[in-house]
Amino acid sequence: MKHFVDRKDVCVIIPMHKPVLSDLENISFQRIVNKFSSRKIFIICPAKVSEALAKMSSKYPNIEVxxxxxxxxxxxxxxxxxxxxxxxxTAFDSYNFLLICHLDVMVIKDELDYWIQQPYDVVGAPILEGYHNDTTGKIKPKGSNGGYSLRNIKSCIKVLSSNNLCFNRLSSLWEMEKIWYWKIFRLMRDGIIYNYNVFNLKPRINEDMFWSVIAPDKFAWFKACPPQKALRFAFDANPRALFKLSDGQPPMAIHAWWRYDKEFVLHLVDKVETGELQPNEKIAI
Structure with a gap:
């Protein structure tokens, strides 16, 4: 393990809610621990599994439950x-940034030092216009996936401390989609069904859509990374299609790696690990 110093620039957050990992989750966990061994890692969990997870992670000096x-x-x-x-x-406000890293993420390399220097408050994997069944070969102009997501902590606190959080602009959601039936879906689900809780008018939109679409629209100072640039950060849903869009450049990580194209992801990781793919070098798969 690399020498660990608890720097305050960025921490890694792994959400967990059960005491035993599946084989594939364990692969992801070991990759996260290995690639971010010099960084502070927090496992966030409910109290009922905290003891088991603390025992599991006790051999890692940089992990805290x-x-x-x-x-x-x-x-x-x-x-x-x-x-x-x-x-x-606020639980992590002693750090500048946090990286949310779910257990279905395959971390390929650590480029956090690069990303925390960029002028963005949120960075996440871009979304294909056709999602995992994409046939367009294009990514959405707005929105990103939250399964692997970098966030400026002070900026998020500032947004959530605002009094202007009662509703989401429907125009933001409408403009996110290009295909008409996805426009209707987004408007109905995130604009109407998830937008309001009839008891207290509290927003219930999916959190990644809130941070990547709604917050940048409501607050001009809150910056989301443009999807085309975010290809370097992460892939999601259809890694093979996104790899082509990235012109043969692997990202820092791939979310939902076994759900959509496990064979491709493992092959790509093998290319990187064996040195067949050098930094900034394109590869055809």
Missing amino acids: KIFDDKYFGKIIRHNNLLLSLEFY
Whole structure:
């Protein structure tokens, strides 16, 4: 393991809600620990699994388990609530940035020093216009996936401390999509169904859409990384198509790597690890 110093520029966050990992999750976990061995890593989890996870991670001097309320774990909507809460970001406010790294992420390399120097408050994997069944070969002009996402902590706290969070602009969601049926889907789900909780008018949009689409639209100072540039940061959903769009350049990580194209991702990682692919060198697969 590399020498570890708890620098305050960026920390890595791994959400976990169960005490035992699957074989594929364990592969992801070991890659995260290996590639970010010189950085502070926090496992965030509910109290009921904290003891088991603390024991599992005790051999790693750079890993710390941090407990959040059970209400934030087990379902996507609970995860959304956590990542849209002041409680979450203030828990890490001694750092400048945090990197959310789920257990379905394959980390290829550590380029965090580059990304934290960029003028963005949020960076995530770009989204294909046709999502994982893409036939367009194009990425959306707005929006990014939150499974592997870098965020400026102070900027997120500033947004969540604002009084202007009652609703999402429907025009932002409409402009995110190019295909008409996705426009209707986005408008209905994130604009109407998820937009309002009838009991208290609290936003319930998916957290990654909030940070990558809504927050930059509402707050001119809050900057999301342009999707074309974010290809260097991460892939999601259809890594083979995104690899072509990136002109043969591998990203820092690939989200949902076994769900969509496990064979391709493992082959790409092998090319990088064996030295067949050098930094800034293109590769054809």
